[in-house]
C-alpha cells in the first residue's frame with residue numbers, strides 16, 4: 364500500500380445537531396456551514412417534501428454540497444410484528460428513499476428492525492421480517508439507483524443488529540449486497556469498535572461518529588466522552604477507508620469537525 368496515493372476519508376456533518384430547530388433555521392445553517400458533505404435527517408421538523416427538496420437542491424447547487432440522507436427513525440421498526448404497521452413503516456421508508464433520489468444523495472441510511480414484546484415467543488419472526496424489509500428496500504433502491512446502507516443500532520435499544528455476530532448472520536442470510544453504515548458511537552456501547560473494522564471493513568461504505576461514555580448514546584462532541592479517537596482513527600486508516608465520515612454530535616460541532624480533520628488528515 365502506498366500512503367501517498369491513498370485518499371483520506373472526507374469529513375461531513377449531520378444536521379442532527381439542529382433537528383430541534385425549524386426547517387427555516389436548517390436552511391440558514393446550511394448556507395453558513397463550512398463543510399462539503401452534509402447528511403440531512405428526514406425526521407421531525409426536518410421531514411422532507413417536494414417543496415423542501417426544491418429549496419435544498421438550490422442550496423446544494425450554490426454551495427456545491429454533496430448530500431446524504433438519514434431515513435426517519437422515530438417509531439420506525441422495519442421488523443414490526445404487526446403487518447399493518449410494517450407496511451406503513453415501509454411506505455414511509457420508501458418515500459424517504461425517493462427523497463434521496465431527488466436530492467442526488469450519495470447514500471440513504473436506515474436503521475435495522477427492533478425486537479418487540481412478542482419476540483420472546485417468536486424469536487425468529489422479527490429476524491425474518493427484518494430480512495424481508497431490507498430486501499424490499501433494496502428493490503426500491505435498485506429501481507431508483509440509490510445507494511442504501513444499514514446502520515448498526517445502539518444498545519440498550521433492542522435493535523436486531525448491533526454487533527459483528529448479528530451483521531455476519533445478516534449478510535450470510537440476505538443473499539444480496541448492501542452497504543454498512545458503521546456508527547462508531549453505537550459500536551462503542553457494545554465494545555465492538557475494533558471488531559466491526561476488523562471483520563466488516565469491506566462492507567463499510569459510510570461512517571457515523573460522535574462520542575459517548577460507553578453506556579448511553581449521548582451524541583457528545585468528539586473528545587467529550589470515553590472513545591479513544593486516536594486508536595479509532597488508526598484502525599479506520601489501516602483498512603484504507605476513504606469514503607465519508609459524518610459527525611453526528613449534538614454539541615461542540617465546530618470543534619469536533621476540527622478534531623476529526625486532524626485525526627483523519
Ligand SMILES: [Mn+2]
Nearest residue numbers: 514546571611
Ligand atoms: Mn448514526
